[in-house]
Amino acid sequence: MANAVGAPLKRKEDPRLLTGNGCFADDIQLPGMLHAVILRSPHAHAKIKKINVEEALKSPHVIAVYTGKDLEGKIGPVPSSWLVPDCNLKEAPQYPLAIDRVRYVGDGVALIIADDRYAARDALDLIDVEYEVLPAAVRQKEAMQKGAPLVHDDIENNIALHWKAGEVAEEIMENAEVVVQESFYVQRVFPSPIETRAAIGQYNPGSEELTLWCTSQNPHIHRMVLAGVLGISEAKLRVIAPDMGGGFGGKIGVYPDEALIGYAARDLGRPVKWIEQRSEHFTSSNAGRDEVIDVELAGNRDGTLTAIRVKNTANLGAYLSTMGPGVSTIDFGLMITGAYDIPHASCETFGVYTNTTPTDAYRGAGKPEATYQIERIIDLYAREIGMDPLELRKKNLVRKEAFPYTNAQGLVYDSGDYEKPLQKALEIVNYEQLRQEQEKLRKQGKLIGIGLSTYVELCGFGPSKVAGAIGFQGGVWENSTVRVHPSGKVTVYSGTSPHGQGHATTFGQIVADKLGVPMEDIELVFSDTKAISMSWGTYGSRSTAVGGAAVAIAADRVVEKAKKIAAHELEAAVEDITFENGVFQVKGVPGQQRTFQEIAKSANMAWNLPEGMEPSLEAQSFFDPENFVYPFGTHIAIVEVDKETGEIEWKRYVCVDDVGRVINPLTAEGQVHGGVAQGVGQALWEGAIYSKEGQLLSGTLMDYALPKARFFPHIESSFTETLSPVNPLGAKGVGETGTTASIPAVMNAVMDALKPYGVKDIEMPLTPEKVWRAIQNGEGN
């Protein structure tokens, strides 16, 4: 099939999912399977004095109960996978079950295994734990103070890391005509995939192989880490991610729970299933964001920006999560200048331990926070010098001619044309007219707000030597095998691990174009460490740019070999063979041709291959990109704020994203919609609330506002295409752009609406009450 890339094809994965034939973790039933539940700490910080499990063990359904002490020396601590260098990183060991001290509400205390789902939960009430409650450190800035309760006794002031990048000379700030300063809090939110986490372990005593099905965005990382934690060979551990009901970063982490289930399955010699409850998910799955960001932006009255100085104080929770240390440092700190050519920049990050659930990557991971502070402070700077925020942006955006552009923190932006999506978005909303209308309506007492976000973000990490230099405990390359069967049907293996993005379709499109075979002839295999070579999974919008590129390269290699076979059979020189729409043809000799399927058969039969050629038609590639990719674009939010109630009403939401080559416009737009929804959710509704004792008060879906359909406007999404030079597809990544761009777009819109009242910031989420209060306390009131 030609021209599959770029076509809005329906997804290959959907018929299965639409008919109830998906296979999610809880759908897996194994003979003799047991059910696990985890008793979790109700205290943010306490000593465990005594655990009495006798009553639980008396239940006829309970097979086993394990406590932290029972497992001491049998399973190791679960390590972080991002050991950021040069920041005095202090990693405290996180044992799969707390041994003598619990450090957050939700910390695992005991593992119960029963022969029935309901009986297992009953047994939670039969375990008696005696705690000695300790004072808790909850918010990061307070936790850093001298005398604050220590989460880990040997970690002074709870400081897990102190990281710095870039330098801004004091005189630059002193000599600046304008310095605008603000402190933003990017609040803690929950990724909240609709399927919670799950793990199922099965041990085969014959082969001594442990199979672990778990909700993982990166099964190979899980295998690598858990093999170490459980003390078994990677060759004896098979990790499979079944169908997954979303991840959004929340399923990157290697969690203690997965280690526990693997251990119990092996220890008991029976399959064990653990399904996380939703209320358990809120306290026991990694959260996102929770960063206090102090920013100073310096420049001239004419709008020339000269320097940005940022301090991020990040709440890392009680332990370092898998990616946790990198989020507020590398991901955030190197992107603080955003899409603007600001010559001087510095970032200082404190990562702080607290008695809360650990934080980790959540859709965008550090980039939404970086984009938030720069896009918000740009607006405040424009307000300070009396310039339209659009003009200030235009004046400072990195110019098209400057690419590849090196930002002040040393990152090289691969390619870009920031004016292109900006211009397109302005035309869609008719910006000038809009501003005039806004002015008119303001005079009538109506609060209309226009919010811009001209963002850039980094994704598709690479190359691996850079990953190593920034302390990432893994590679960032990707692999793919394209295997052509004798019939010409194709199986494609990819190391990415999709969970809703639709890789089977988009990667299928890449292969269909390369091999000239119909989409129906291509099957994709993901997410099984036994089927797929070492790889690194799906996160950070890397799947297409890195994983898709690996697929394209492997398919090219297949064609290259097939061409040689065709040349051999057609008795022509390889250079004289063309390949189009699945047909190998001798140039200028009509009829002298072979179909792809014919060559597939020849290659697999190997009856007549060129001298020295190995049989079969299969190729593998390991692609390590030379650089990150940097998608960009413009989002514009238009809102009206009700003065009397503080409610925010949507007028329009327009986004123009440039994500490089768009493989499938339909699924790409779906990614943008979903991303925007999560960003808007953060701006307007979502937020974790902890009491000062460290109790999570927003711990159910009754209390945490996951956005509903009626909350949203119609999202007007379109694309421009500026190809990336760092991968053969020219793709950049689309998974996180919507979230990254939309948070400041919405906030800028609301702040713009409240400009007549002099309101500069309201802490997210913008509940009507907060907005109403800001109006009441505003100028002129």
Added chain:
Amino acid sequence: MNIESSHTFKGVSRELLWKTLQNKEALRRSLPGCQSFEEVEDNVFNAELGINIGPVKGAFTGVVRQVDINEPESYRLLLEGKGKPGEIDADAQMSLEETDEGTILTCRADVKVTGVLAAVGQRVMGGVAKVILGQFFKDIQKETKEMAKL
């Protein structure tokens, strides 16, 4: 969280209200959902209470301590309770103020909860606590009549 509630016991003298509040039997009958209430030592009681806060239901067992007794003006109640839905730790200042109308009893409590109680209950707890206290005040009012007969 802080909970504050007060009630005017019309036509009840401060001494009578004090006496009622110090009477173990009267308290046992008035405490909402009270299943047992035993004095284990001076001013220390073991109590078993049934609590029903919206979606959270359960039995709580705990210890109630009466301290800083300043008859007949004020005392402090320290409560530590434990149940399936979570733990409760409360410090309540009870003060009795005589007026022309009668005696005003004010309860100012700092309440800490854990577990499901915190996650689910906190949102409705303020309101529920007021309802429970209201019930308690009403029952105590009844008890003062019995007490006056003695």
Added chain:
Amino acid sequence: MAIENRKVTVTVNGQERSAEVEPRKLLVHYLRDDLGLTGTHIGCDTSQCGACTITVNGDAVKSCTMLAVQADGAEIMTVEGLGTRNELHPMQQSFWEEHGLQCGYCTPGVMMAMIGLLKENPNPSEEEIREGMEGVICRCTGYQFIVSAVQKAAKIMAEANEKNDQKVAASQLVGEGNL
């Protein structure tokens, strides 16, 4: 304190099925664990997410809000009863064509809820569809393509009904001619 199991019989997707269950068992667990109908999913524990929505006697119901014993004798439809891969129900077909799903986890519940909506209101506006989705949560799509899918399904279903009506009318005419 053993409570005796109860036999629960339901007609699910046109087939009579029964199993012995604990009286406290939720309908969703009965469907999934006892009858093996795993197309209906569970996303929360407070009846907010709607991933477990099915129809019971024609009405959309969150199957985590009912006990299996309460469904004894009921007529139940789950996503497995909607359509097959080769013959998708208009709702499934429209979700496919309009990209109304990403991870697919909430999808069965959302589709069943929307079938319930169309039964009440066969021609809903965008606003009515968004409001009709109050009982379900999707974290992937931002809902926009779900709205398009439901609009498309409503149109297809209305056309099919019209054709059906015409067929009925035609057969009635033929019938009359025979008299």
